[in-house]
Amino acid sequence: GTKKIYSDSSLKKKIALNISGDLPSNKSKDNPKTERTGNREQQSAIIQKGVVKKGEKYSDNAYTYKIIKGAKKGKKAQVSIVKYRGREKSLYLEKKYVILNKVKCRIVDIGKRAFYKNNRLKRVMINIPVKSIGESAFGKCKNLREIQINSASLERICKRAFMDSKKLKLLAIRTKKLTASRIGKDAVKGTGKKLKFLAPKRKYKQYLNY
Numbered sequence: 001g002t003k004k005i006y007s008d009s010s011l012k013k014k015i016a017l018n019i020s021g022d023l024p025s026n027k028s029k030d031n032p033k034t035e036r037t038g039n040r041e042q043q044s045a046i047i048q049k050g051v052v053k054k055g056e057k058y059s060d061n062a063y064t065y066k067i068i069k070g071a072k073k074g075k076k077a078q079v080s081i082v083k084y085r086g087r088e089k090s091l092y093l094e095k096k097y098v099i100l101n102k103v104k105c106r107i108v109d110i111g112k113r114a115f116y117k118n119n120r121l122k123r124v125m126i127n128i129p130v131k132s133i134g135e136s137a138f139g140k141c142k143n144l145r146e147i148q149i150n151s152a153s154l155e156r157i158c159k160r161a162f163m164d165s166k167k168l169k170l171l172a173i174r175t176k177k178l179t180a181s182r183i184g185k186d187a188v189k190g191t192g193k194k195l196k197f198l199a200p201k202r203k204y205k206q207y208l209n210y
Helices: 009-013 040-046 204-208
Strands: 057-059 063-069 076-084 090-093 097-100 103-110 123-126 146-149 170-173 196-198
Touching (some): 063 097, 063 103, 076 097, 196 204
Parallel strands (some): 076 103, 123 146, 146 170
Antiparallel strands (some): 057 063, 063 076, 097 103
16 A cells, blocks of 8 residues: 655645655654554565665655665665645656655656646646656646756656646757657647747757657
């Protein structure tokens, strides 16, 4: 099951994706919790301190993360944001890391349907080096008007990534690494009729053909 991380109340006041790399030192709040579905021995094995394993999910007040590369304390793991439950209208992703079960985890991916049908979002700015935007990650966000992905590491935009976000008027990307095979079908289908697209000068015409 999804593991819970309880952060202090100040996290609620942070702009939605401005993720803090630190969690409270209070042990009763710092450690992830799991659903009590097994016996104590099973729970003990699942909640092994200082270790995160591929496929595990952790949650804080606003996000659910999925481990895509496990690690022990002292090493760096990699995670995907797979669900956002916040209520902000403007989201800024600026911190590269989040601490999960005492392990420093780098955010490298916006997962499938992470923000799907989020009707509060109006503006999203991603200022960390994510490598991919998942399938329908920002699909059917009816009030979304602007997305800026300032990641030179972006290698893939999956199918229907922004599909049917009908008010989307600006899509800006910084990467030079996209190719035709790495941009999914219908990625921007159903977006605003006057969608403005910004990209590196040398890649602009090439990306428009995708």
